[in-house]
Amino acid sequence: MKKAKNEAASNPYIDRMHFYGRISSVATVLFLLMIPLSICIRFNAFPTFTEVFKGLMKVIPIFWTTAILEIITFSPMLGTGATYLSFVTGNITNLKLPCVLNAKEGAKVKTGTDEAEVISTIATATSSIVTTAIIAIGVVALSPFLRSLTSDASPIKPAFTYVMPALFGSLGAGYFVKHWRISFVPIIVAVVILFFAPTIGTGTLVPVCVVVSILAAYGMFKLGWLDSREERAAKKAEKSKK
Amino acid sequence: MDFKTGGFMYILGGLVVLFVTAQSLFFMLKAWKHGKKIGMQKSDLVNAVTSSALFTIAPAIAILATVVTLAGTLGLVLPWIRLTVIGNLMYEVTAAQAALDSFNMNFGVDVQDPKIFAAIAWVMTVGSIFPLVLLPFFLKKIQQKIGQAASKASDSRLPDIISAATFIGLISAFVGNALAGKGTYNKATNTLTPGAGIASVSVLIISIVTMIVLQKISNHFKLTRFDPFIMPISMFVGMGSAVLLKHVLPSEIFEFEWRPVAQ
Structure with a gap:
């Protein structure tokens, strides 16, 4: 019975993406480890194990815990292919995830479908390529001007300083209008948390807000607060029949 | 010539760019082919590329600006590599500072010792690769659990509501930050x-x-x-x-x- 259930849930495309994703993850780990190793060999500079370990002990408890939370929180929103690719290319919360949400909203696809898988993978891949290109071009060609462009004295500096409210304001607008009833609770909770814990990192705040938002939406759904006028009328009629 | 911005480092940076671009193109190609196979309109796929490319420009320039922030200490190339693969500014600064602590140094100084530079590169790399070690083992299981939970839902609207609530939760954290x-x-x-x-x-x-x-x-x-x-x-x-x-x-x-x- 259990086997039959699993077979029914299996999707050849998703299975293939898992296969490619596993290969790409392992390949990336090996490739990344080659970078510090080649720096050591090229410059004949070998830090001691203790020197590296002391540094690692300060970041591993925070970043490895965050990694577990990020995988659990983001993978359902991203989908299979996009999750593997996003975790390779990084900048997930500030770029890849909003980009995927925007593309899925634009294509009007439903999360969990093959169409959503396709759109999110294409969005993540495009975003990764464009980001890689912009950073590479910027570093190689624009490095002499870059400092002046983004320096405190630059007239367009505020545009970069306030990129996050601009990004999440425009991204959120569509969701807030469409799902206004379930939007209040997580926003209010985020503001209250920030009021009492102003230095909480966004990386910590995101999973908290996601859990609160899901629980609140589920509660509202169960209480019938998300029903349309027609649904409410139908439920009322059914009740009076009984 | 500063060793941090020498030819060797630029070759490493170039290899990273090729590696990331090749992977992205591979995944995109697979998704595109599947999209066509399941009858998706070409215009929908092209729109996803266009809107994602446009969407990315401004945040990518902001990321480029963070490369500059790190460049004073680490040169341009290592931050470029780190912010192209896995990294983000908050993590990179923290990892670099943690490594510098071992040498009683603070972020902001221009690192001139290749040994310290190598230690920083190791801490940044090993500290960040954990998700890529976890994903091959756990992603499929996580998705199966979520899929089962969604199919158990008695009302077909519930998965959509939960999905929307998840997105709104994420956005709320950033909106909350802009507000408070x-x-x-x-x-x-x-x-x-x-x-x-x-x-x-x-x-x-x-x-x-x-x-x-x-x-x-x-x-x-x-x-x-x-x-x-x-x-x-x-x-x-x-x-x-x-x-x-x-x-x-x-x-x-x-x-x-x-x-x-x-x-």
Whole structure:
């Protein structure tokens, strides 16, 4: 019975993406480890194990815990292919995830479908390529001007300083209008948390807000607060029949 | 010639660019082929590429700016490599500072010792690769659990509501930050990240209003081709409004924050 259930849930495309994703993850780990190793060999500079370990002990408890939370929180929103690719290319919360949400909203696809898988993978891949290109071009060609462009004295500096409210304001607008009833609770909770814990990192705040938002939406759904006028009328009629 | 920005480092950077681009193209190709196979319109796939590319430009420039932030200590190439694969600014600065602690140094100094530079590269790399070690083992299981939970739901609307609530939760954290977040001052890099105040709330409201107005116009005149551009345009309008307000408003008003951070 259990086997039959699993077979029914299996999707050849998703299975293939898992296969490619596993290969790409392992390949990336090996490739990344080659970078510090080649720096050591090229410059004949070998830090001691203790020197590296002391540094690692300060970041591993925070970043490895965050990694577990990020995988659990983001993978359902991203989908299979996009999750593997996003975790390779990084900048997930500030770029890849909003980009995927925007593309899925634009294509009007439903999360969990093959169409959503396709759109999110294409969005993540495009975003990764464009980001890689912009950073590479910027570093190689624009490095002499870059400092002046983004320096405190630059007239367009505020545009970069306030990129996050601009990004999440425009991204959120569509969701807030469409799902206004379930939007209040997580926003209010985020503001209250920030009021009492102003230095909480966004990386910590995101999973908290996601859990609160899901629980609140589920509660509202169960209480019938998300029903349309027609649904409410139908439920009322059914009740009076009984 | 500084070893941090020598030819060897640029070769490493080039290899990283090739590696990431090849992987992205591979996944995109597989998704594109599957999209065609299941009958998706070519225009939908092209729109996903266009809107994602436009969407990415501004945040990518912001990431490029963070490369510059790190460059004073690590040169341009290592931050470029790190922010192209896995990295983000908060993690990279923390990892670099953690490694520098072992040598009683602070972020902000120009690292000239290749041994310290190598130690920083190791800490940045090993500290960040954990998700890639976890994903091959756990992603499929996580997705199966979520799939089972969704199929158990008695009402077909529930998975959609939960999905929307998940997105809204994520967005709320950032909106909350724009409304009530406190700024931070990083002594090591001497950088001040402003908190919530008149500027952040104005930019937030302007981008929300622009997005809603443009969506209404697009729906009213049935401008479906314009749809992929609405979100990036709204974002640029929001960013542009920050520049405009900075030059129009008196600085004490523009820079007013609910809870200013002490430097």
